[in-house]
Amino acid sequence: MNPAVEIPSPRRRAPASAKSEQRVRDILRVGREVFSERGYERATTTEIAQRLDISEATVFTYFRGKRELCTRVIGDWYDEIIATIEAGLPRERDIRTQLQFFVQTHLRLFLTQGTGLCALVLSEGRSKGQEELGDALAPLQRRYTAPLMDLLARGQASGEIRRDVPLRLLRTMVLGPMEHLLWEAVLQQRPADVDETVRGLLAVLYPALQAPHAELAALRRFRVDVEAAMHRADGG
Amino acid sequence: MNPAVEIPSPRRRAPASAKSEQRVRDILRVGREVFSERGYERATTTEIAQRLDISEATVFTYFRGKRELCTRVIGDWYDEIIATIEAGLPRERDIRTQLQFFVQTHLRLFLTQGTGLCALVLSEGRSKGQEELGDALAPLQRRYTAPLMDLLARGQASGEIRRDVPLRLLRTMVLGPMEHLLWEAVLQQRPADVDETVRGLLAVLYPALQAPHAELAALRRFRVDVEAAMHRADGG
Amino acid sequence: MNPAVEIPSPRRRAPASAKSEQRVRDILRVGREVFSERGYERATTTEIAQRLDISEATVFTYFRGKRELCTRVIGDWYDEIIATIEAGLPRERDIRTQLQFFVQTHLRLFLTQGTGLCALVLSEGRSKGQEELGDALAPLQRRYTAPLMDLLARGQASGEIRRDVPLRLLRTMVLGPMEHLLWEAVLQQRPADVDETVRGLLAVLYPALQAPHAELAALRRFRVDVEAAMHRADGG
Amino acid sequence: MNPAVEIPSPRRRAPASAKSEQRVRDILRVGREVFSERGYERATTTEIAQRLDISEATVFTYFRGKRELCTRVIGDWYDEIIATIEAGLPRERDIRTQLQFFVQTHLRLFLTQGTGLCALVLSEGRSKGQEELGDALAPLQRRYTAPLMDLLARGQASGEIRRDVPLRLLRTMVLGPMEHLLWEAVLQQRPADVDETVRGLLAVLYPALQAPHAELAALRRFRVDVEAAMHRADGG
DNA sequence: CATGAATGAGACTTCATTCAT
DNA sequence: AATGAATGAAGTCTCATTCAT
Numbered sequence: 001m002n003p004a005v006e007i008p009s010p011r012r013r014a015p016a017s018a019k020s021e022q023r024v025r026d027i028l029r030v031g032r033e034v035f036s037e038r039g040y041e042r043a044t045t046t047e048i049a050q051r052l053d054i055s056e057a058t059v060f061t062y063f064r065g066k067r068e069l070c071t072r073v074i075g076d077w078y079d080e081i082i083a084t085i086e087a088g089l090p091r092e093r094d095i096r097t098q099l100q101f102f103v104q105t106h107l108r109l110f111l112t113q114g115t116g117l118c119a120l121v122l123s124e125g126r127s128k129g130q131e132e133l134g135d136a137l138a139p140l141q142r143r144y145t146a147p148l149m150d151l152l153a154r155g156q157a158s159g160e161i162r163r164d165v166p167l168r169l170l171r172t173m174v175l176g177p178m179e180h181l182l183w184e185a186v187l188q189q190r191p192a193d194v195d196e197t198v199r200g201l202l203a204v205l206y207p208a209l210q211a212p213h214a215e216l217a218a219l220r221r222f223r224v225d226v227e228a229a230m231h232r233a234d235g236g
Numbered sequence: 237m238n239p240a241v242e243i244p245s246p247r248r249r250a251p252a253s254a255k256s257e258q259r260v261r262d263i264l265r266v267g268r269e270v271f272s273e274r275g276y277e278r279a280t281t282t283e284i285a286q287r288l289d290i291s292e293a294t295v296f297t298y299f300r301g302k303r304e305l306c307t308r309v310i311g312d313w314y315d316e317i318i319a320t321i322e323a324g325l326p327r328e329r330d331i332r333t334q335l336q337f338f339v340q341t342h343l344r345l346f347l348t349q350g351t352g353l354c355a356l357v358l359s360e361g362r363s364k365g366q367e368e369l370g371d372a373l374a375p376l377q378r379r380y381t382a383p384l385m386d387l388l389a390r391g392q393a394s395g396e397i398r399r400d401v402p403l404r405l406l407r408t409m410v411l412g413p414m415e416h417l418l419w420e421a422v423l424q425q426r427p428a429d430v431d432e433t434v435r436g437l438l439a440v441l442y443p444a445l446q447a448p449h450a451e452l453a454a455l456r457r458f459r460v461d462v463e464a465a466m467h468r469a470d471g472g
Numbered sequence: 473m474n475p476a477v478e479i480p481s482p483r484r485r486a487p488a489s490a491k492s493e494q495r496v497r498d499i500l501r502v503g504r505e506v507f508s509e510r511g512y513e514r515a516t517t518t519e520i521a522q523r524l525d526i527s528e529a530t531v532f533t534y535f536r537g538k539r540e541l542c543t544r545v546i547g548d549w550y551d552e553i554i555a556t557i558e559a560g561l562p563r564e565r566d567i568r569t570q571l572q573f574f575v576q577t578h579l580r581l582f583l584t585q586g587t588g589l590c591a592l593v594l595s596e597g598r599s600k601g602q603e604e605l606g607d608a609l610a611p612l613q614r615r616y617t618a619p620l621m622d623l624l625a626r627g628q629a630s631g632e633i634r635r636d637v638p639l640r641l642l643r644t645m646v647l648g649p650m651e652h653l654l655w656e657a658v659l660q661q662r663p664a665d666v667d668e669t670v671r672g673l674l675a676v677l678y679p680a681l682q683a684p685h686a687e688l689a690a691l692r693r694f695r696v697d698v699e700a701a702m703h704r705a706d707g708g
Numbered sequence: 709m710n711p712a713v714e715i716p717s718p719r720r721r722a723p724a725s726a727k728s729e730q731r732v733r734d735i736l737r738v739g740r741e742v743f744s745e746r747g748y749e750r751a752t753t754t755e756i757a758q759r760l761d762i763s764e765a766t767v768f769t770y771f772r773g774k775r776e777l778c779t780r781v782i783g784d785w786y787d788e789i790i791a792t793i794e795a796g797l798p799r800e801r802d803i804r805t806q807l808q809f810f811v812q813t814h815l816r817l818f819l820t821q822g823t824g825l826c827a828l829v830l831s832e833g834r835s836k837g838q839e840e841l842g843d844a845l846a847p848l849q850r851r852y853t854a855p856l857m858d859l860l861a862r863g864q865a866s867g868e869i870r871r872d873v874p875l876r877l878l879r880t881m882v883l884g885p886m887e888h889l890l891w892e893a894v895l896q897q898r899p900a901d902v903d904e905t906v907r908g909l910l911a912v913l914y915p916a917l918q919a920p921h922a923e924l925a926a927l928r929r930f931r932v933d934v935e936a937a938m939h940r941a942d943g944g
Numbered sequence: 945c946a947t948g949a950a951t952g953a954g955a956c957t958t959c960a961t962t963c964a965t
Numbered sequence: 966a967a968t969g970a971a972t973g974a975a976g977t978c979t980c981a982t983t984c985a986t
Contacts (some may be wrong), residue, residue, distance in 0.1 A: 244983075280979085280980065280981085281980075281982085282979095282981090292980095292981085292982090293982085293983085293984090296981085296982065296983080297970060301981070301982075302980095302981065302982090
């Protein structure tokens with residue numbers, strides 16, 4: 001028994017019934033709105049409560065505090081993204097197609113509902129004095145980039161992706177431009193044409209990732225294939 | 237001098253002596269430190285004043301308030317970057333060399349002191365009720381990317397940079413990975429070897445920007461056209 | 473540089489001018505009132521501010537928080553007691569006289585203004601979760617009992633106090649009844665006749681402390697001395 | 709049963725079944741634990757409910773509120789002590805033996821679970837706006853010290869205890885050191901050897917309470933008279 | 945010009961208590 | 966009888982900003 005250790009008085013347990021689960025969802029939903037609109041510091045528990053027309057105390061019945069709520073908001077959002085990617089990634093297709101899916105899905109999710117959250121993560125996750133949040137984010141960040149790393153690794157194994165450059169750098173080449181596009185979108189409040197952007201991005205990006213001469217070979221094969229297909233269509 | 241922030245706008249007095257100007261510079265310098273270390277909300281006028289060993293009230297003698305000080309800090313920072321790039325860019329050398337200078341200079345400036353300011357801009361330019369700042373930022377953002385856009389355009393003109401992709405996208409391919417590298421560096425507290433990093437980045441990046449050989453270019457265009465046609469057929 | 477260490481934003485320094493010292497004194501004075509009337513938990517910074525007709529924020533300009541204010545209040549009070557004892561203790565007189573001074577001074581100080589503070593220290597200094605306050609008190613507690621321990625030790629050296637019992641127990645025999653008297657006074661809100669009480673207490677207490685047969689010897693000597701004095705008065 | 713707290717006073721229902729009584733006992737038992745560990749203010753109904761694994765609301769079904777529960781807890785505790793002493797006191801033995809029983813029983817009861825409750829009484833019986841509790845405590849306090857007073861009175865009657873000092877003071881000499889020992893034990897987290905402590909305490913204490921020999925008594929009275937006369941001459 | 949001093953406004957958080965079910 | 970759920974009221978503390986000197 002160390003006398004210097006203060007035993008904290010136990011917190012109220014958050015209920016777990018159907019009704020309360022709804023409450024949790026409501027608070028998370030509105031919390032996501034407010035945090036993404038205002039950022040962590042400018043978001044207030046008061047505003048979250050007001051938008052739901054509930055007492056501020058109720059928010060604290062379901063979440064230990066502002067910080068935990070924010071962590072949950074971000075965590076849930078990551079989970080959604082990760083789930084969407086993992087569920088939809090067309091693993092049987094070629095690497096380029098998978099990459100395109102990856103990029104497109106991300107941009108769509110971010111641009112349609114997530115610019116605020118994106119900024120939240122980007123700015124709150126890194127500034128000094130936010131290590132708790134940063135720490136909570138680290139594993140999510142890993143799970144979040146895992147599919148991409150895996151994709152690139154498989155590409156290297158199959159020879160579709162160049163092997164003369166560390167994976168880390170390739171990842172940077174993919175995520176970097178994506179983030180930059182988001183940043184532009186955030187600053188300009190302009191929600192851009194995702195599909196068009198993705199096509200353009202891939203056109204520049206993929207050659208950089210390909211094995212040095214593979215592109216030429218692939219395009220030639222492609223041309224031959226298309227030609228053959230046309231012949232089949234014409235003649236058959 | 238950035239037009240959006242150049243009015244000193246003191247509330248009661250307009251100091252113009254040499255001593256006053258030194259004060260303004262001091263406050264801007266320390267303000268930059270503090271804002272970049274802590275972000276806007278977590279930065280306090282108290283801390284800024286204490287680091288200068290002056291009274292908090294003095295800060296308010298020279299700046300209308302925290303917000304204005306922050307705007308000036310950001311504006312000055314942009315000005316510096318722009319000036320450094322514009323002054324040093326070796327316009328007589330080939331495009332790759334110029335690009336390398338651009339990338340290297342940026343990474344150096346950012347890694348030295350700019351990651352915090354970068355996040356500051358990101359988080360402040362956005363959230364609700366901060367439109368003023370966002371508006372003040374837009375022209376800076378434009379001037380800031382101008383040298384790069386110019387560089388890429390000259391590259392296209394000279395045939396060193398591919399012409400089959402919009403400039404905007406090429407810019408994204410340059411700035412995106414740079415920013416991502418910075419973000420990684422900050423999160424991992426690993427002060428990265430700038431020169432080494434720049435070399436690696438350019439090795440992957442430049443080929444993607446280069447004008448491809450004729451056959452390659454034609455094949456690429458072909459592929460893009462087919463894809464677009466497919467999309468039209470699919471989506472309508 | 474450990475990224476997990478959060479650098480706290482620096483606190484405002486408490487001013488040190490004559491005016492501000494007066495403020496500190498005022499707040500300590502009223503803080504002493506309120507803490508002693510209500511105990512730590514029920515005392516509020518709001519009430520302290522209201523009684524002084526100042527803003528609550530002002531209290532926090534001069535003290536880091538409620539806890540620090542309370543610690544200062546208690547510390548100052550101890551200091552007063554210690555100073556009074558140390559200054560007034562008649563070291564040239566016999567042990568009994570010194571002990572009487574010690575007991576009397578304490579009871580007077582406690583009963584006239586300190587019952588609330590006494591209860592504050594007794595109850596707040598020991599309950600779980602108050603270790604910070606308890607720790608701050610420990611050295612005071614030592615300084616506070618030091619004169620008594622010294623007194624008893626000198627008594628043992630001179631043969632006036634029995635040596636067959638550990639000092640600790642003797643100290644308990646002195647402080648215990650004193651505290652009990654205070655406790656009674658606190659609970660009954662009855663401020664008791666200090667002088668009368670002290671005389672009675674000493675009459676019972678001192679014999680218990682004396683060397684087993686010393687009392688008899690001392691009283692005999694006393695009687696002889698008084699008689700001699702009377703003779704001198706009559707005859708001389 | 710303590711008259712001041714015997715009314716169960718449920719707000720809406722008056723449960724009287726065996727099951728209900730068990731609930732009341734459970735809550736009182738755990739309430740005692742929590743109040744004694746944390747003190748009144750820092751104890752929470754949440755913690756009491758959680759330790760019993762019942763709903764907070766249930767506590768309020770059986771007690772009007774926190775305050776009433778606390779009053780009952782204290783009352784029951786007093787009742788227990790009083791009952792234990794009254795039942796076990798060996799009235800047929802000599803006074804010293806009875807006193808030893810009294811002291812030993814108290815220390816044991818206190819050290820087992822009572823130090824917190826002791827402080828609880830001390831802090832709750834006092835501060836402003838708590839007069840109700842203080843009033844409820846007074847009769848308990850009286851019943852609680854009654855056996856000791858009786859003991860000492862019988863000692864005086866039989867000549868075993870000195871008669872030259874008011875009973876009240878003798879009581880103080882007994883209870884005071886006991887309480888002080890408890891306090892030390894709590895502060896030092898050292899669970900003291902009760903039997904050893906009691907022996908030591910009695911060895912110093914009892915002689916002080918004993919009727920002195922005739923000469924000694926006369927001399928003591930003489931000394932006190934002289935002192936009183938001096939005081940009259942000096943002050944009054 | 946510089947600042948010591950003060951503060952209004954508001955943030956997060958806790959907890960005893962109520963009430964419908 | 967028991968409780969899930971909600972909340973009013975209150976408390977501590979922070980900070981940009983003002984103003985007289």
